Amino acid sequence: MDENNIWTLVGKTQELIKELESNGGLKEITFEDKKIVLSYFENKWGALNNKCNHMGGPLSKGKLKNGCVVCPWHYWQFNHATGESLTVEASKHFTSTAGSVPHFPLKTEGDSLFINLSQQSKRVPAVYNMKGNLGREPKREPGPIRVLGLSTTAMDQDNPRYSTSEELLKSALDQASSKLQVETKFLSLSSLKIRNCEGFYSKSEKACTWPCSITKIDPTDEMTVVYENLVHWADVVVVSSPIRWGGASSLYYKMAERLNSVQNQITMKNKVLIQNKVVSLIITGGQDNIQSVAGQMLTFFGELGFSTPAFPFVAHSLGWSSEDMEKNMDYVKKSEHLHEESFHLVERSVLLASKLIG
Numbered sequence: 001m002d003e004n005n006i007w008t009l010v011g012k013t014q015e016l017i018k019e020l021e022s023n024g025g026l027k028e029i030t031f032e033d034k035k036i037v038l039s040y041f042e043n044k045w046g047a048l049n050n051k052c053n054h055m056g057g058p059l060s061k062g063k064l065k066n067g068c069v070v071c072p073w074h075y076w077q078f079n080h081a082t083g084e085s086l087t088v089e090a091s092k093h094f095t096s097t098a099g100s101v102p103h104f105p106l107k108t109e110g111d112s113l114f115i116n117l118s119q120q121s122k123r124v125p126a127v128y129n130m131k132g133n134l135g136r137e138p139k140r141e142p143g144p145i146r147v148l149g150l151s152t153t154a155m156d157q158d159n160p161r162y163s164t165s166e167e168l169l170k171s172a173l174d175q176a177s178s179k180l181q182v183e184t185k186f187l188s189l190s191s192l193k194i195r196n197c198e199g200f201y202s203k204s205e206k207a208c209t210w211p212c213s214i215t216k217i218d219p220t221d222e223m224t225v226v227y228e229n230l231v232h233w234a235d236v237v238v239v240s241s242p243i244r245w246g247g248a249s250s251l252y253y254k255m256a257e258r259l260n261s262v263q264n265q266i267t268m269k270n271k272v273l274i275q276n277k278v279v280s281l282i283i284t285g286g287q288d289n290i291q292s293v294a295g296q297m298l299t300f301f302g303e304l305g306f307s308t309p310a311f312p313f314v315a316h317s318l319g320w321s322s323e324d325m326e327k328n329m330d331y332v333k334k335s336e337h338l339h340e341e342s343f344h345l346v347e348r349s350v351l352l353a354s355k356l357i358g
């Protein structure tokens with residue numbers, strides 16, 4: 001018997017069509033060790049290998065859209081019958097072609113559908129453009145200690161307002177660049193267009209990648225600036241945040257969620273991208289809850305691989321019962337103590353970074 005001509009029964013066509021219609025158009029079927037995604041669109045059957053060309057996402061868990069199977073992980077699309085990729089937003093920025101997923105021949109006889117498992121077409125791998133080098137191995141370039149000031153205060157860049165935490169951060173950086181032999185850089189999250197983390201990790205840990213999947217999908221996403229500076233440039237990162245409803249700034253959380261791609265490398269590959277780096281904090285607010293905000297932030301940065309100096313944060317709050325913002329701004333502007341302490345925080349951090357780098 002010709003082995004290439006062996007057809008295996010999949011099921012009754014009408015029953016399969018009914019099932020596909022009620023399941024969003026896709027059904028996972030398994031024969032021996034082969035996982036296949038079955039589909040039916042405009043009177044045409046399709047059977048593709050269930051593994052996506054990108055990172056192996058389970059195509060049967062995606063959806064059928066205009067005759068294409070859309071991968072649930074990062075939304076690459078493949079023709080449901082031929083497996084050929086479509087050039088879509090999700091893949092076009094970092095591949096020349098997303099290739100083809102293998103397909104299987106199908107035939108109907110009477111009221112039944114059959115599949116030929118021995119004639120799976122060849123997988124055509126994606127061809128990646130090697131643009132950008134965020135994914136390079138982190139390696140400290142020679143030179144003085146580099147201090148990054150990262151302000152997480154939310155504000156409109158066209159109508160900037162006074163921010164107590166940002167004022168202390170900028171003042172500490174200015175003093176550091178004139179009194180210490182360091183290079184400094186200030187970065188405000190509110191000046192960057194950062195896309196939300198879409199929680200790819202919640203679909204599968206393998207779906208959360210480094211560089212971040214969002215960065216690879218969207219060239220306009222400016223989280224790249226944060227990644228580049230945090231992972232590759234800085235030895236010391238001083239993060240400033242206001243206290244908002246007892247927590248850190250919403251922009252801090254937006255950034256923290258996107259930094260999951262950095263932390264996830266440790267969980268998945270035991271690859272620590274952040275090494276011999278120091279973090280310290282400047283936290284201010286009209287209300288209290290400083291220790292809780294500092295505790296959360298220090299734990300988070302610790303989980304990324306950052307070290308902290310002794311006395312790792314400077315904070316200021318007028319307290320719950322004296323919420324008077326005009327007075328508060330004035331207080332911070334005039335407080336020599338806060339400005340001095342913010343500088344000493346940077347000084348301690350630089351000292352620790354020097355020791356770590358050796």
Ligand code: FES
Binds near residue numbers: 053055071073074
């Ligand atoms: S799009 Fe399928 S795994 Fe990324």
